[in-house]
Amino acid sequence: MTVNREIHLASRPQGWPTADNFRLVETEVPTPGPGQLVVRNQLMSVDPYMRGRMDDVKSYVPPFALDAPLDGGALGEVVAGEADGIAPGDTVLHGLGWREYALVDARGARRVDPDLAPVSAYLGVLGMTGLTAYAGLLDVAAMKPGETVFVSGAAGAVGSMVGQIAKLKGAGRVVGSAGSAAKVERLRVLGFDAAFDYHDGPVRDSLRAAAPDGIDVYFDNVGGEHLEAAIGAMRLHGRAAICGMIAQYNETEPPAAPRNLALVIGKRLTLRGFLVGDHGHLRDRFVQEVAGWLREGKLSYDETVVDGIARAPEAFLGLLRGENLGKMLVRL
Amino acid sequence: MTVNREIHLASRPQGWPTADNFRLVETEVPTPGPGQLVVRNQLMSVDPYMRGRMDDVKSYVPPFALDAPLDGGALGEVVAGEADGIAPGDTVLHGLGWREYALVDARGARRVDPDLAPVSAYLGVLGMTGLTAYAGLLDVAAMKPGETVFVSGAAGAVGSMVGQIAKLKGAGRVVGSAGSAAKVERLRVLGFDAAFDYHDGPVRDSLRAAAPDGIDVYFDNVGGEHLEAAIGAMRLHGRAAICGMIAQYNETEPPAAPRNLALVIGKRLTLRGFLVGDHGHLRDRFVQEVAGWLREGKLSYDETVVDGIARAPEAFLGLLRGENLGKMLVRL
Structure with missing residues (x-):
């Protein structure tokens, strides 16, 4: 046996x-x-x-x-x-x-x-991970062509899909943050317009350098300081799709950030948490589109x-x- | 002269x-x-x-x-x-x-x-104040009949409209918070199902007692501890219309709350800041509806x-x- x-x-x-x-x-x-x-x-x-x-x-x-x-x-x-x-x-x-x-x-x-x-x-890429990226970016945050997108945890399974799908869907500029120089280099190869290692300084400063005109969409995998920086960099009517907050999953004290949440009023921001399970209606379109990009070599994972x-x-x-x-x- | x-x-x-x-x-x-x-x-x-x-x-x-x-x-x-x-x-x-x-x-x-x-x-009531309440509740938070609504600053100009409009539009339960016993009493007269003085204990506890089954919509005039309590009390797919954060306008240090923001993911919540200026398209409908309620004596201010x-x-x-x-x- x-x-x-x-x-x-x-x-x-x-x-x-x-x-x-x-x-x-x-x-x-x-x-x-x-x-x-x-x-x-x-x-x-x-x-x-x-x-x-x-x-x-x-x-x-x-x-x-x-x-x-x-x-x-x-x-x-x-x-x-x-x-x-x-x-x-x-x-x-x-x-x-x-x-x-x-x-x-x-x-x-x-x-x-x-x-x-x-x-x-x-x-x-063809499973929950890919659909999470696809649904969060296109459905929850409703990214439009020409917009500037910021994604944290960008070298992870979801984040790397978010950045590439954003480019394939016509984003004007895509910025990613990750946790090492090697990951940052990988993001450049994947087609991100800018990327930074969040250990290199305050996220706020790195984000401002990478997206000097601000961002329209933030795909959050990290929470905390990243979310605060994103809110600060948001332009009018910006949207955040909140997918995860890995920075705080292991914290025993609740996080102090984001301390600038009042900015959601003047900038008319929308922060929206989501789970992929609510977006099953996108699955057929997702599989068709992503499988096509994979076949054409436009998407790497x-x-x-x-x-x-x-x-x-x-x-x-x-x-x-x-x-x-x-x-x-x-x-x- | x-x-x-x-x-x-x-x-x-x-x-x-x-x-x-x-x-x-x-x-x-x-x-x-x-x-x-x-x-x-x-x-x-x-x-x-x-x-x-x-x-x-x-x-x-x-x-x-x-x-x-x-x-x-x-x-x-x-x-x-x-x-x-x-x-x-x-x-x-x-x-x-x-x-x-x-x-x-x-x-x-x-x-x-x-x-x-x-x-x-x-x-x-027929001006910016009334339209703020109307647009925030019905457009931004998209309140549906039968839902439970919580509004902070409920005895104020905007808050008292929010609560009454919610009832007139079929909310299942309307809860308000205010800053004195006299205001709480006034909210009961205005038709709120429950109201509490936020000085009487942690907002979280008072809200739980007032809405034991949770809330679907939060209209935020206050921020800070109120927003944290509302996020904690939200049911799945809850929405917050963020109109103001008066609790922190005079603070020199950024607020620590809400420390439970990660709940937006699992509960799939939407937090949306707004300014009335973006909702002018509702003005005609608003004036017609609110003027009618005033004439019929259904709305007090x-x-x-x-x-x-x-x-x-x-x-x-x-x-x-x-x-x-x-x-x-x-x-x-």
Whole structure:
């Protein structure tokens, strides 16, 4: 009998999580019941939002349970079970990552075509990550051609899509911030008009230098000082799509910034938080458009891959520290 | 020759303004040139936004100049000049308050009918104040029937309109906060479902008691702790119309709140700052609807009137301290 290994939440982090908050547990490979599939996971996603689920607070998704496996986006091959037109040998996308073998309800699995694109794309550029960028920029922030767009966390999976999609959709100027010189260099290669390392000085000053005439749209992955700088740089009727605030997920004290929120009045700004789940109506248009850009070589994406279920916690901690370029994945 | 008295800005306030920041100056009554009118002001408005104009910072309107008269909404009788169909004897609304006689460009004046409504209404419920409430609630926050609405500064000129219009438009529950027991009592008479004095405890606790199932719309006149409490109480897809942040206009340090801004993501909230000037397209509908409610006795408004140009600074300072019920006016 094959052993299944999975990662449990051993304890809830106080502030920054550590390896001690996770536990590798061996279990049995499950047996499928009616309507169920057993999937041998090949890739799993680690995402910043998972940090919030480690706290015991009510949110849009329930918190992770202690002494139970974590979950999240994953992709693998069906090895047992048959339902809803899915059969062994199929590659499916589902929500039960952090384990080598997943017992999945067939209705919660979606078959993907491994010949159409590298399967990892379905967890990134062609998946939730890509749709988050697409929906946030075009639907939530309603970017118009000619506008100046600023995105933080720009070398991450979502941020790098935001900047490139903005250019492809006619943005006048696209500015990105990231956490290292190498990432900044990568953003220039991806076609950003300007990019800066937020360690190099106050974000406000770097942003002013990169966008001297101000910005119209801010795509926020970071919060805190970045959001404050963006509000300060906004032009009349600017919009911020608030996707994440990774700068504060591990803070035990609430952030002081943005301290300039009163500017939303005189500048008539709109700040709007969003989750990709509300924007499913864009999925068909998104897949068609993004797949086209990929085929034509107009859109590039990076992946940072860590090997083995035992290193999944390490991949997640690295993501929180910004050690990834593009999408952070664990190969199982 | 008649003397004209006007209020100049003598110095820029640091923090809370004092009487020393103002100076009463005697000048001559002006003589109209072509296209100009001389208006003997009868009423002038003092408004919270004027505090921002006393600072020397770039904003949506230029700062007040030192050693020059302040300005703002006013209303009076034309005593000299004739242009654009306006003649002596007419009552006009214009933007040059803080003085007994105003030399007004006829294109910047609007004739009002003193027989149709008490003239003070044109500075309040039927004027910018009323339109601010109407546009912010219905256009910016897009309140829908059945929703729960929370408004701060609810006994003020704008806030009391917001609450009443919300009820007239079918809000399920309307909650207001104000700064005294007498104001809270007045809100109950005006038809608010619940009201509290924000001095009585943390706003968060008072709001939770007043709206145990949460709120859908927040009309912000106050900022700071009120905004933080509102974000905390918001239900999914809640909207805040940010009209003012009077709690912080006189603070020399930027406010720490709202410290819970990250909640905009999971709850998919929209925070939107606005100025009434962007919503002029609603004016006809607004006047028709509000004038109808007034005629039918469905809408009440309060006024706090101070007499004499010399007391205009006192009226303004009282407004910042919340000493007014409803619209604060100076009768000249």
